[in-house]
Amino acid sequence: MRKIKSGVVGLDSLLDGGINENSTTVVIGTSGAGKTTFAAQFLRRGLEAGNDALFVSLDENQNQIIKEAVEMGWTDIHGYLDDGSLVFIDASGKKFSKFIRHELPTFVEQWKGSESRIVVDPLTPVIWSTEGRYEQRELLMLLLKETKNIGTAVCTLEEHGSRGDLSGNEIVIPMYLADCVIHLKYSRKGGATSRLLEIVKCRNSRHSPLSHPYTIVKGFGLLVQGRTRRISQTKKAPQALKRQLQKYETSFSKRVWKNITTSLDNLNDEDFADVDLTQLVNDLVTTYSEEKGKNAKKNG
Ligand SMILES: Nc1ncnc2c1ncn2[C@@H]1O[C@H](COP(=O)(O)OP(=O)(O)O)[C@@H](O)[C@H]1O
Ligand SMILES: [Mg+2]
Structure with missing residues (x-):
């Protein structure tokens, strides 16, 4: 399995060297957990390595996302947009079913085999846009399959309800379909803020079983603190x-x-x-x- 660098500082060593190429990672977290920042760092790392990047936005518009990315310290984002290596698809307000079934395949045809990085932020409206579990699953499967034809994908997922409860329909189905699931556990109680990253599952890769504290720093994005237990590769x-x-x-x-x-x-x-x-x-x-x-x- 070939690994690619996640772009999230401190995460690769917890994933046995990085994210598996041509896999789909779902990043789950409540609002403010750092999902969009994670996704942006992932694309940025690929662009720095000379790969193309595709940002599919399902709720915020392009200008807003770019503005926030610049504010978070991605100051040279405009260069990538200008030379066409970073492409935005603004699917907010679209009929997602129609978008995934008809528009996305046309796009995939052009980008096929390009080893690009794809972000879908957030995946949640796709689930909300369809009624039955079966259709939700089918639509998501199609979306994840199409992105794999282009390269490696990170999709974000809004977590609602009580923290740590990953049993809702809109969470369970994407978790089941994803190759890798990363949970950004973020809470504010009183004046205290707690941020912990946990790799819930990762197919075909060793990964840390622990929860790791992370912070969000302008210019760097998420900084994940390494293992507290040394993991030995000896036999x-x-x-x-x-x-x-x-x-x-x-x-x-x-x-x-x-x-x-x-x-x-x-x-x-x-x-x-x-x-x-x-x-x-x-x-x-x-x-x-x-x-x-x-x-x-x-x-x-
Ligand atoms: N300019 C900034 N400088 C430092 N940290 C920021 C900045 N903007 C946002 N953040 C941090 O990032 C968090 C939001 O990250 P974001 O990726 O938008 O979360 P999500 O997509 O999960 O809602 C905020 O809670 C804040 O702590
Ligand atoms: Mg977001």
Whole structure:
């Protein structure tokens, strides 16, 4: 899996090097959490690397977004707009269903295979514009599929209701469809502001299991603080596990033994950080010794 830099300072090391290329990331958060800032940083990083960028706005107009981006410190944004590497699609006030089904494919045809970065900010109106769950899911699937033809996408999602409740329809469906889900947990209680970033899921990538404090700083966007637990890429634990398991090799069928050892060869200490190795050896032996017995009977 090829990784690209997210552009969000401090995030790449939490995602095993960056965002997977040609994936879709959904960034969830309440108003003011920093979703648009995240999205802008993502596009900016791609533009700096010479890639094209597409900003699909579903609620604010182009001028407003550019104005806010400049205020946040993206002072050279006009250069990218002028040379055509940054393109805006103002879909606010449009019929999203019509936009996604008819206008977007035409656009995708022109940008196909361009390794661009795409932002959809925010995704929420797409859900609101359709009634049934099935149609919501179908429309979102189409949108995410189309953006993958162009490159790598970040979509933002408005979080309503109580903080941390990700069970609403408008959240669950995009979360399910996305490859990567990042939750910006933002709250203001009394005078205290709390900002924490959590990677809820990320297909085909290791990622931090922790919540990380972040701040928003003009000129840099989100600054995410790194891990509090050092994650080791060494292979001591899987190797030790393999040695311990070797004593029980005859308890496993040949096929299972091969699967286990192949898996262990691809893992490292990070994967076993919370695992009791002795317990795991016992559990593996228990799990598979019965399996072997069954197959032996079947085969015999
Ligand atoms: N000019 C600025 N300088 C520093 N921080 C800013 C500036 N403008 C906005 N912010 C911070 O960014 C936050 C809003 O970020 P934004 O990306 O618009 O949030 P969202 O899209 O999630 O509603 C604000 O709450 C504020 O803390
Ligand atoms: Mg926003």
